[in-house]
Amino acid sequence: PVPQVPPPTCPGDANGDNVVDVADLSVLLANFGGRSAGPSDGDLNADGFCDSADLSVLLSAIGTSC
Numbered sequence: 001p002v003p004q005v006p007p008p009t010c011p012g013d014a015n016g017d018n019v020v021d022v023a024d025l026s027v028l029l030a031n032f033g034g035r036s037a038g039p040s041d042g043d044l045n046a047d048g049f050c051d052s053a054d055l056s057v058l059l060s061a062i063g064t065s066c
Contacts (some may be wrong), residue, residue, distance in 0.1 A: 012061030014039050020061040028058055 013021035014027035016039070028042035031050040036043030042050035044057040 010061075010066030012044060012058040012064070013066065014042055014044060014058070016040065018066045020058065020064050024058055025062075028054055031059075 003025065010018050012024060014024040017023070027040070028044070028050060031042035032055075034041075034050055035048060036050040036054075037048075038046070042054055044054040047053065
């Protein structure tokens with residue numbers, strides 16, 4: 001089992017720079033389809049996987065900053 005990590009405080013922000021942009025999409029795509037230990041691995045909804053649900057979180061927040 002992959003340890004659960006809470007979702008980022010800035011939804012969609014995979015790289016922790018408080019901006020949801022193409023850099024976050026790159027993180028997500030690099031890890032897509034695998035198990036994930038947290039936002040830095042593309043798991044934006046904290047379910048332990050990097051998948052279409054995480055892509056949905058990212059796309060709904062793209063272009064925002066926190």
